[in-house]
Amino acid sequence: METPGLVVHGEAASFSTALRSLLNNPQYSDVCFVVGQERQEVFAHRCLLACRCNFFQRLLGPKLGPGMPSPVVLSSVPADAFLAVLEFLYANSVRLHRHSVLEVLTAAVEYGLEELRELCLEFVVKVLDVELVCEALQVAVTFGLGPLQERCIAFIETHTQAVLERPVAEVAAPVVRELRLALLAPAELSALEEQNQREPLIPVEQIVEAWKCHALRRGDAARGTPCRRRRGTLPREHHCFLDLPFK
Structure with missing residues (x-):
């Protein structure tokens, strides 16, 4: 009876670095996205995106045909957020920034990337402050992110009611009026x-x-x-x- 083989692992860091070098690299790419209001070109590889994300699997299916298809326009997602999504798909890690994390979170929810969504939520909670909390509350309400919504409301209550002695509903009213x-x-x-x-x-x-x-x-x-x-x-x-x- 043949002895079962042993799975051995190479160095993860070098593998991740090699894949990260393909990010937005036109060499060997077979799909081009035009993203954001600025219509920035972003290059990617269909097979990698399709195997990592069901959204891209449907978007980049066989209907596009072989070779380099026409650019895929995604005007509603900012370029920085889209590049962060691709970074996660390529390297399974991503560098998040306070000024753009909510846009990355929005994209993660829209694309069905549960792991990236959770990473964004953890980051938002860590960097939550008076400048970010209202926009974070709006994102939480829009996408039904209950824990984040509760955290934002608690933050507003802690940082405003003690100082201004105003009810939470009154403090939150300006952002609530802007909810779509x-x-x-x-x-x-x-x-x-x-x-x-x-x-x-x-x-x-x-x-x-x-x-x-x-x-x-x-x-x-x-x-x-x-x-x-x-x-x-x-x-x-x-x-x-x-x-x-x-x-």
Whole structure:
């Protein structure tokens, strides 16, 4: 009977470095992305992206054919965030920065990259401060990231109520007014409404106006309701009736 073979491992660091050298390297690349509002070109390798991420597997399937296809346009994701996503896919590690981590987190959620999402969440919690917390709260509400939402609310309460002696709902009101609730899917809006009954941070009227947009299927259903997608928000099927440009 043949003795089972033994799996041995080479040096992980050199392997990661070699793969990282292929990041945004036109040599041997077979796909080009045009990303962000600046339309920056980013080069990549279809086989690597497809085996690491189901989103790219669907996007870069056989329909593109062999050879270098036409550029794939992803205008809603900033170039820095997209490059961070590719860095993680190529090297299984990524250097995160405070100024762009929320955009990387958004991309990770949209692309279904659970491990990268968790790494971003851990980083956000570590660097959370008064300048970042409102935007982090908006991302948490938009994508239903409960633990991050609770952490942001606790941060706001700890750092404002003791100094200003104002209720959390009052302190959070400026960012809450900017939430694009109409962009949420009905199921997400229902979950948010249920949570808001337990922790009333969002005015009921604001949720009602978002439901009006869904019911009447037009973005101007409620005058003054924020319906425009922010930069970095990928379109969803129910966004088609809004018919409004990015803000």
